Amino acid sequence: QSALTQPASVSGSPGQSITISCTGTSNDIGGYNYVSWYQQHPGKAPKLMIYDVSDRPSGVSNRFSGSKSGNTASLTISGLQAEDEADYYCSSYTSISTWVFGGGTKLTVL
Amino acid sequence: EVQLVESGGDLVQPGGSLRLSCAASGFNLSSYWMSWVRQAPGKGLEWVANIKQAESEKYYVDSVKGRFTISRDNAKNSLYLQMNSLRAEDTAVYYCARRPLRFLNFDYWGLGTLVTVSS
Numbered sequence: 001q002s003a004l005t006q007p008a009s010v011s012g013s014p015g016q017s018i019t020i021s022c023t024g025t026s027n028d029i030g031g032y033n034y035v036s037w038y039q040q041h042p043g044k045a046p047k048l049m050i051y052d053v054s055d056r057p058s059g060v061s062n063r064f065s066g067s068k069s070g071n072t073a074s075l076t077i078s079g080l081q082a083e084d085e086a087d088y089y090c091s092s093y094t095s096i097s098t099w100v101f102g103g104g105t106k107l108t109v110l
Numbered sequence: 111e112v113q114l115v116e117s118g119g120d121l122v123q124p125g126g127s128l129r130l131s132c133a134a135s136g137f138n139l140s141s142y143w144m145s146w147v148r149q150a151p152g153k154g155l156e157w158v159a160n161i162k163q164a165e166s167e168k169y170y171v172d173s174v175k176g177r178f179t180i181s182r183d184n185a186k187n188s189l190y191l192q193m194n195s196l197r198a199e200d201t202a203v204y205y206c207a208r209r210p211l212r213f214l215n216f217d218y219w220g221l222g223t224l225v226t227v228s229s
Contacts, residue, residue, distance in 0.1 A: 001172055003154065036215035038155070045205060045219040046147075046155065057217065089155050093214040097169050099145070099157040 004029065004090055004102035011108040017078040020105045022090030023071060028100055030071035034093035037066060037075045040104075041086045049088075050075060077107070085109045112136040112218045114206050119223030126196050130223060132189040132206030140164075140184035143209040145216060146191050148202035148225075156202075159191065160209065173199075196227045 005023040012018040022029065022037075029035055035053045038046035048057050050066035053073065063078045073092070077084055090102040118130040130146070145160035159170045159180040168180055179192040189206050203224050207216035 003156075032214075034214040038216075040155075045221050046216075047219075048215060048217050051213060051215040051217075091155075091157075091215070097167075098171060099160075099214075101147075101155040101157060104154040 001094070001096075001098060001100055004092060004100055006088075006090060006102035006105045008103070009106045009108065011110055012077075012080045013110045014080050014082065016080050017076060018080060018107065019077075020075045020088055020090075020107070022073045022075070022102045024073075024092055024100070025071055027095040028071075028092040029068065029073050031095055032093050033068070035066065035068055035073040036091045037064075037073075038089045038091065039086045040089065046089065080109050082109050112208070114208065114218055114220035116204060116206055116220045116223035119204065119225045121226045121228065122196055123229050124197060124227055126227070127192070127194045128196065128225060130191040130193065130204055130206075130225070132191075132220060134187045134189065134206075134208075137208070139182070139187045139189070141211065144182060144189045145207045145209060146180060146189075147205045147207050147216070147219075148200075149205070149222070150199075150202040153202075158204070161189070193225070196225075198227050201225060201227045 037050040040046045053068045054066040113135045146158040161180045177195045203222040205222045208218040210217040
């Protein structure tokens with residue numbers, strides 16, 4: 001049950017696009033299309049942004065998109081806005097009926 | 111409106127016990143899998159445990175197996191986490207989270223309750 005691997009930080013200017021990677025194994029990301037992404041602002045609860053690799057819940061901006069290739073999933077945010085500055089966590093269902101999260105990526109909007 | 115409100119967090123000594131509660135409203139708790147997820151200070155999220163609708167299945171992260179027990183009372187719309195033999199590394203904000211029907215993610219989260227394990 002090792003954590004998924006995410007970069008500690010990424011940054012971008014308003015209007016630009018950024019991508020956050022999330023690497024796991026064949027027992028989690030590589031084995032299932034059950035990758036989800038969560039946004040967390042300081043002191044707040046996590047918010048679901050992407051589920052099932054690339055689907056967006058109602059109300060989430062279409063500037064957020066997800067994808068997967070092999071054991072690595074990615075979250076792309078296009079047209080960066082100041083309010084996108086937050087921590088982002090990936091998560092995957094696993095082969096032993098548990099969940100695993102990534103270590104989190106701090107997004108800074110310059 | 112779906113709401114999850116955790117309570118029960120406190121300062122406890124190593125080796126001690128604590129019971130967390132999560133009060134659910136705005137939906138029928140009995141229809142959903144529920145989970146506990148924790149976040150140590152300044153750290154990332156860690157899934158802790160989940161429980162099926164009728165408690166027939168429960169799963170735990172290895173680090174809490176044998177020490178933590180997840181349970182629920184659907185009649186009271188409540189989820190619980192009994193934590194025994196607490197360690198310093200259990201210090202975290204504990205969130206309860208709902209797993210939506212037919213999906214494997216967490217669509218609603220509470221605001222969390224802080225558990226501090228220290229002498």
